[in-house]
Structures are given as structure tokens and as C-alpha cells.
Amino acid sequence: MDRRPVTAADPPLLDAHLVADRGALRLDVPLRAHAGEVVALLGPNGAGKTTALRVLAGLHPLSAGHLTLGGADLDRPDRRVWTPPERRPVGVVFQDYLLFPHLSALDNVAFGPRRRGLDRRAARAHALAWLGRxxxxxxxxxxxxxxxGGQAQRVALARALAVDPTLLLLDEPLAALDARTRLDTRAELHRHLAAHPGAAVLVTHDPLDALVLADRLVIVEEGRVVQEGDAATVTARPRTEYVARLVGLNLHRGHADGHAVRVGGLALTAADRVRGDAFVAFPPAAVALHPARPDGCARNTWPATVSGVQRHGDNLRVQLDGPLPVAADVSPTAAARLRLVPGQPVWAAVEAAETRAYPAGPPPRA
Structure with missing residues (x-):
């Protein structure tokens, strides 16, 4: 997104350590966002993303930690500080928009400004200006x-922005839209987020929404942050199976000694030199399948068994069991030639140049 780069010297607008209990889930997520920055929270269902958003909005209290926005404490249990939702400088776009069905689009957008003290005429004028935007x-x-659906989403966005929020929260804002409307609305939402002077937190399960709309990704699993960084960093070096699936990579953890990475009983040769605990990753498209052990320059080969075949775009995604369970993308012609059906034995091969290795290290903790 086209903004001035955030530096370490810039104080965060949102500074939070979200510790909250909801059912069996214990949320423990440090979260910061600078003015003009969009942070996306991604994770599997039940990871704690929506709980985090509810805590930020004031719909669920912290059990511990703190929530500071613009230098002011909004929720700090150890000091008995609690700010109710209606007094927080926060705008929310809910997944189902939650527009008031008995009000016009204009009065839906004017509702927030009126709650903040504007008279009816001024609030409606302010709302009409936002509807125009x-x-x-x-x-x-x-x-x-x-x-x-696309119009309702834009009304919900205008309603959230009409209160000039310091923090904008978006809960799966495009999930209810069809594919065509989603494409157009994503571009429109990107434009408005780029113009928003405050911070924004986007909760989504869609990696494309996160990659297009966010400056930084925070991956949450089982209530904790497992990886964060800009899109290039996260997609190049996934650190969990969920993130690897998200970005379309095979990922395994092993022990590296130079260019060799041992995963279970298999030694893989990688393009990178690493020592100690390491991840090794490669795309499904890099996995070639053969009816017998291949000759040639491929340095990583192993026997496998086809466990499943599914269409994946113009190709087929083949799931393989064996010493290294992986996914391979092959053309329909190659699948027919190899007679790829569940139970079929094959040999898998990956060039060393296609295999990336990097230090594993411990996952980030609060």
C-alpha cells in the first residue's frame, strides 16, 4: 500500500497485549499497529481471531494484559481501567454488516455521529458526504x-469511518460477497484503507484479502502468534503447516548440516546452507512424479504412494504418502500417462535448486 514506511522510531498507535479467555480458548496475543498501517490477523477456525477483534472493540474484556490506543488505556485489568464500546474511538465493519434494517443508508451512517453529539442535520450532512466517498x-x-451485497458492505464501511475512528476493525468484510463483487469491492476497500489516517486491523481467512489489503500479517493459531511480518517474509518462509498451506508450499521440519536437511529418515539437499533445526520448503509444482526411480540431476528422490488426486486450477493436485508426505501438481496428461489413482506407487523428485531451507527457531511468544 502506498504509505510512508513505518520505522522502529515511530510509536505505535495501537499497543496491546490481548489476554482473554473465551470457552476453552486462551487468547495471548501481542498486537501493535501504527498510524496508517493495516494489520491482518489470519489463522484457522477457532484460532482466536474474532475473539481478538471483540476485545479490541470492547465486546469482550481482557483477563490480563493491556489495550492502549493513541496513548490512552482502554482496557487494563491490573489498574481496573475499562472503556465501554460506545466510548472507544473505534469503528467496526462486521462480517454480516449488521446494518439497522429499519433505517435508510443515510441514517445508518449518521447513527454514529449522532451518538457522538452531532445534531440531526449535521450528522446527516456528514453521513451523506461519506456515502458520496x-x-x-x-x-x-x-x-x-x-x-x-457490495452496496451494503460499502454502507457498513462508511458507517464505521463516519465516526473518524482512531482504530478501524474489519471482521471478514468481504466474506459475504460473490466472486465478482468481491473483486470490485476489494479494490474499493483498498482505496479507503489507504486513505485512513488511523490504524486498521483486518480479520480474515482469505490470504488474497490479506495480501492485497494489509501491510503486515499476524498469524494466530490456538490463541497465540506463530508468525508475523510483511507478506514477502511470511510467504517466503512459512513456519507452520497452516501458513505453508496458506501460501501453497510443502513444509517439513528437520535438522540441517550445510546443504543437507534430514527429515525423518530422508536426507534432502537444499539450495541454502543452514545448520541446526531448520524448515525445508518447496512448491507442489516443483515435485516431479515418475513410474520408477529417475536418473539425472534431481538430487532429492524418494518412493511414494498416491493417496488422493484433486483438480487444482488447470492441473491436478496429487497427495502423496511415504517417507515425506507432500503435494505435487501435475498436468492432466501426465496424470493419465502415470495412471495416478489412490494406491498407485510412484517416485517423487525435487531439484535441490527448488528446495529452500531456513532456520526453524522457536515460535514467537508474548
Whole structure:
């Protein structure tokens, strides 16, 4: 996104350590965001993403830790500080938008400014200006049931931004849209996030939404941060199986000694030189399948058994069991030639140049 780069010297606008209990889940997530920065929280279902958003919005209290926004404590249990949702400088776009069905688009957007003290006329003028910014001034008199999904999403965004929030929260904001509307609305949302002067936290399960909309990714699993960084860093060096699937890589953990990485009973040769605990990763497209052990320059080969075959774009995604369970992408022609069906024995091969290795190290903790 086109913003001034954030530096270590810049104080974060949002400075939080979110510790909260919800059912069996214990959330323990440090989270910071600078002015003008969009941070995406990603993770599998039940990881704690929505709980984190509810804590930030004031809909669920902290058990411990702190939540500071713009230098002011909003929630700090050890000091008995608690700010209710309506008094927080926070705007929220919910997954289902939660527009008031009995109000027009204009009055939905005007609701927040009126709660903040503007009179009816001023609040409506402010709301109409925001509807104009999202391209819906002509729909101002319509009620939510008269709007398309994309229009309702934009009204919800205008309603959240109309209160000039220091922190903007977005909970799966594109999940309810069809594919075409999602594409157009994603581009529109990107434009508004780029213009938002405050911080924004986006909760999503869609890696494309996160990669397009966010400056930084925070991956949460089982209530804890397992990886964070910009998109290039996270996608190049996944640190958990979930992240590897997210970015489309095979990932294994082993022990490295130079270019050799031992994973279980198999030694792989990688392009990188590493020592100690290490991850080794390679894309499914780099895995070649053969009916017998191949000759030639491939330095990583092992016997495998086909456990599943599924269509994946223009190719087929083949799941392999064996000493190194992996996914391989092959063309339909190659699949037919090799007669790839579950139970079929094959040999897998990956060039050393396609195999990346990097230090594993411990996962980040609060």
C-alpha cells in the first residue's frame, strides 16, 4: 500500500497485549499497529481471531494484559481501567454488516455521529458526504434490504469511518460477497484503507484479502502468534503447516548440516546452507512424479504412494504418502500417462535448486 514506511522510531498507535479467555480458548496475543498501517490477523477456525477483534472493540474484556490506543488505556485489568464500546474511538465493519434494517443508508451512517453529539442535520450532512466517498450518495434513502451485497458492505464501511475512528476493525468484510463483487469491492476497500489516517486491523481467512489489503500479517493459531511480518517474509518462509498451506508450499521440519536437511529418515539437499533445526520448503509444482526411480540431476528422490488426486486450477493436485508426505501438481496428461489413482506407487523428485531451507527457531511468544 502506498504509505510512508513505518520505522522502529515511530510509536505505535495501537499497543496491546490481548489476554482473554473465551470457552476453552486462551487468547495471548501481542498486537501493535501504527498510524496508517493495516494489520491482518489470519489463522484457522477457532484460532482466536474474532475473539481478538471483540476485545479490541470492547465486546469482550481482557483477563490480563493491556489495550492502549493513541496513548490512552482502554482496557487494563491490573489498574481496573475499562472503556465501554460506545466510548472507544473505534469503528467496526462486521462480517454480516449488521446494518439497522429499519433505517435508510443515510441514517445508518449518521447513527454514529449522532451518538457522538452531532445534531440531526449535521450528522446527516456528514453521513451523506461519506456515502458520496463510497459512491452511494444516490442510494442514501434506500434501506438495507434494497441494497446489493457490495452496496451494503460499502454502507457498513462508511458507517464505521463516519465516526473518524482512531482504530478501524474489519471482521471478514468481504466474506459475504460473490466472486465478482468481491473483486470490485476489494479494490474499493483498498482505496479507503489507504486513505485512513488511523490504524486498521483486518480479520480474515482469505490470504488474497490479506495480501492485497494489509501491510503486515499476524498469524494466530490456538490463541497465540506463530508468525508475523510483511507478506514477502511470511510467504517466503512459512513456519507452520497452516501458513505453508496458506501460501501453497510443502513444509517439513528437520535438522540441517550445510546443504543437507534430514527429515525423518530422508536426507534432502537444499539450495541454502543452514545448520541446526531448520524448515525445508518447496512448491507442489516443483515435485516431479515418475513410474520408477529417475536418473539425472534431481538430487532429492524418494518412493511414494498416491493417496488422493484433486483438480487444482488447470492441473491436478496429487497427495502423496511415504517417507515425506507432500503435494505435487501435475498436468492432466501426465496424470493419465502415470495412471495416478489412490494406491498407485510412484517416485517423487525435487531439484535441490527448488528446495529452500531456513532456520526453524522457536515460535514467537508474548
Amino acid at each position: 463510497v459512491g452511494l450518495a444516490e442510494q442514501a434513502r434506500r434501506r438495507p434490504r434494497q441494497l446489493s
